[in-house]
Amino acid sequence: MSTYLVTGGGTGIGAAIATRLAGDGADVIVSGRRREPLEEVAATHPRIVAMPADAAEGAAMRDLVAEVRERYGSLDGVVANAGGHGYDTVGDTSDETWRSSLDANLTTAFVTVRESLALLEESGGSVVFVSSLAGIRAAPETAGYTVGKHALLGLMRSVARDYGRRGVRANAVCPGWVRTPMADEEMQVLVSEGGATDVESAYATVTRDVPLGRPAHAAEIAGVVAFLLGPDAAYVHGATIVVDGGAHVVDVPTLAFS
Structure with missing residues (x-):
């Protein structure tokens, strides 16, 4: 029986991932700062458990991972899905907004994975980072979000490089509009x-x-994440999977000819 942790698991893509993994027979912990949406997701399936925590806070995630170890004994995968806004140009982004965006989109993943690595090494587990099409492209007036999602791919590659020999796989998905x-x-x-x-x-x-x-449905992103966590992706490592309906292949200068 596999056990997975999904951050940002109370809504949207995170909730869909939790539902998919539980439906496949796994035990799933959904985490986030707001208890109510987590408990709503947990109520949909007996294998989903809500454990509220701020994924950007080291002490909170250490406590959560310790609880996972005590309750389940192991952790087979982490889906670093927590994220947030960061919508403005560089010149109009305040210090507070910048820090908030990086905390939401990058620090949450860094802290969650750092605190989970010991368990993942024991299980030969896997990490899936949920980035965005904004992780490989730039939308207008989204400086904080774009930088955070780009940096998330660097974090994934660093984990893949350092922990592959220790048995931990790491990959990322970049959804488009969902x-x-x-x-x-x-x-x-x-x-x-x-x-x-x-x-x-x-x-x-x-x-x-x-x-x-x-646009995609959240369940379509969840299917890709489930594949990356599962045995059919055993040799997929350090990969960035774009799930955007083909948006990234469009040659923008030729759109006038469409």
Whole structure:
């Protein structure tokens, strides 16, 4: 029986990953700062357990990992999914916003993985970092988020380089637009600015030039994460898997010819 920890597991992609892993028969711990959404996810499946904690706080994650060891005896995988905003240009980003964005998008993964490594070495476990298409591209006015998600790939590669010989695999996924509460909020911004009439038309607008022509469902990202954690990916290590409907292959200067 496998045991997995999913940070940011109370909503969106994290909740979908937890549901998928539990459905595949694993024990899943969902963690995050807000207890209520975690408990809502845990209530959907008997193998999901809520353990609230701030993933950016070393003491909190040490306590959580100690509880995992006591309750389950092992940890087979970590999904570093916690993230947050960071929407502004470099010139308009305050010190507070910068620190907050890096804490949410990078420090959470660093601390969670650091505190979990001993258990992962014992089990020959795996880490999946949830980055973003913003980890390999740059959207307008998202400096903190873009830098954090880019740095997350560097963190993944560092873990892969240093811990592969110790039996720990590390990989990353970079989703594009995914239907989540966080993305819904961004669609509302587009609506309020006159770029769309409602959330559905906003999603249609932002995926107009995506080859598959639609946003992903969170369950589709969860399927890729489940593969990376599982035995079929036993030799996949240090990889960045882009799950964006083909958006990253589009040659922007030729869009006028479409």
